[in-house]
Amino acid sequence: MASRGFVLTRLPGFNGIALGVFVALYLPIFMLVIYSFNAGKSVALWEGFSLQWYGIAWANDQVKDATVRSLYLALSAAVISTVLATMAALGTTRRRKFRGMTFIYVMINQPLMVPEIVSAVALLIFFAAIKQATDYQGMGYLIAAHSAFCIPFAYLPIRARLEGMDLTLETAAADLYASTWQTFRFVTLPLLLPGIFAGMMLAFVTSLDDVVITVFVKSAGQDTLPTYMLGQIRRQVTAEINAISTVLLALTVALLTLFFLLTRKKG
C-alpha cells in the first residue's frame, strides 16, 4: 500500500479510541442480552443461567397484547408508507426537473429533521381535535402517525434504486411496444422490488421501536411493546425487560441484515 498523505490508522491512540467507541456502543447491549439469561431477579447481579425470563415474558398477556399491537401497527405503517414513498420516489425521479423540486424533496424528508417531540405534540393536538369531532378512538391515529414518519425511511432506498437504474431499459421497453403502464409493470417495478423491500423493512423497524410519538398519540389500552416496557421500568425493573429487548434486538438485526443483503445486490 502506498502511504500517500493522511493515514488514519497511524495516528497515535487510533486503536484505543476505536476500541473505546465500540465498547461504548455495544457493551450496554451485550450486558442487556447477558442478563436476559439471568437466573435471579436482578439486572445487575449474575446468579446463573436460565431461560425463565423468556418464559415469563411469553406467558405475560400484557406483553402478548402489546407485541401483537406493535407488529400490527408496524406492518400497517410499513405497507402504507412504502406505497406512498414509492409513488413519491417515482414522482421525483421519473419526470423532468421542475421548479420547487428541491423543496418537495425536503418536505418528504421532513420527519428526519423536525425534532420528534415537536411532531408528537403537533399530532397530539391535531388528533385530539379529530377525536372530539368524530368520537373515533381506534388504532387509526397510531397507524396514520407511524405511516407519516416512516415515509422518509422508505423513500430514501427506493429513490436511490430508481436513480441507479439504467433509463435505457425503460426506453427499450417503450421501443418494444410497451405502454407507459406496461413499462412500469414489466420493467421498472421488477427492477425496483429490492428497493421497495428494503424501504419497507426500514419503515417496519422504525415503526416498531418508536416511543415518543406513540406515547403522545395512543389512547388508553393502546400500549405497544416499547411503551409497555417504558411503563414497566417505571414500576419495577426485572430481567423480563431484558428478555423482551433481546427478542426485539434479534428481530431488528435480522431485518436489517436482510435490508443490507437486498440493497447490496445491485441490478
Next chain:
Amino acid sequence: MTQTIAVEANHVVKAFGHGETAVRALNDVSVQIRTGEFFTLLGPSGCGKTTLLRLIAGFEMPSAGTILLDGADITTLPPNKRPVNTVFQSYALFPHLTVAQNIGFGLEMLGRPKAEVKARVDQMLALVKLEPMADRKTSQLSGGQQQRVALARALAPTPKVLLLDEPLSALDLKLRKEMQLELKRLQLETGITFVFVTHDQEEALTMSDRIGVMSAGKLQQVGSPKEIYTKPVNRFVASFIGETNFLPATRDGDAYRLDCGIKVAAPSSATGRVTLTVRPEQIRIGAETDADALPAKVTNLVYFGTDTHCHVNLPDGTEVVVRLQSPATGDAGLALGQAVGLSFVPDALQVLED
C-alpha cells in the same frame, strides 16, 4: 423503376435547450432511406447521427420538420406506436428476464398469443444461433452473445425498420469483424431495412448499401460506399472517409492550374479558386523527366508492411502522400531528397465544392 421509401426525413431540425444557449443537433436534415437497404449514418461524435436515429425511433420529437414511415407521418407518434425497433449501444437487455423472455418482450407487449410468441422466439434463437442459451439470464452471456440477443429482440416483432445505434462499438476487433458479417447476413435473410449509426468509416464502407455522411448537424453527402469514397463532394467527406490529399488550384481555361504551376484536367465546371483532392493510392511515382509529371521531392518514407507511404513536397511546398504497394524486398527504391515525377491515374482528381 421507382424505389419505395421506408423512412423519409423532411427538413428536420432538433434543438436542445432554449434561446441563446440552444444547440442545433440537427440543422435542416432531409434524407430518404429506401425499403430493404442497409443505410449507414456515418460521422464523428456529436454530428447528430444518433439524434436522427432517436427521432426515427420516437425517443425525441423534432423541433421542426416531419418524419415519414412508409409514407405515413409518424413525427409525433410515441415510440411504442411505431413499427420500428432499436438495437441500443449498451444493448439495454432486461436483467431480470431470461434470454427467451427478452426476445419475446416485444410480441408479449403487442398481446400476441403465447404459441405465436414461443414459435417466433425459437425462430429468432435459431437465427442468432443462441438456442442453448434460451433460459439463461442475460448477465451470464458474453458481450458478443448479448449483442445477438439484442438483435434478436429487436428483430422478433418484424419491424419495418431496424435501427442500430453503434451496436458494435463495445466489441473487440475480431468479434466486431464477425458481427459485421453476421449483421449483413441477417439483413439479407430478413429483408428488413437497416439504419445503422457508426463513427467507423471502415464499418460503413464494408456493410452499407448507401451511406449518409453527417457533420455538424447536417447531412454532407448521401451515396453508395464507392461514390462516397471516389467522388466526395466536400473537404469534410473527403478527409473523414479514408486518407486523401488536398491540392489548391485555380480554373484556367477548361482545366485547373495547381499552385505549383502545372495544369491538370478534372471533371468539373467550377471556376475561380478550388480544392482538388486525390487519394494516396491513385498517384504514381515516376521519373522527374516523365511527360506531364508533377515535379516533387521525397521528404519521408513510412513502411506499413503491405504499403509504403511516400511523402513528397511539390515545388510550392504542398505536401502530398503517395501510397505504394511494398515490393517483395520491402524496399520502395526511393531515397530521401530524391527528385521524382508524380502522375495521376485517370479520374483520380476530384474537385470539391468548398
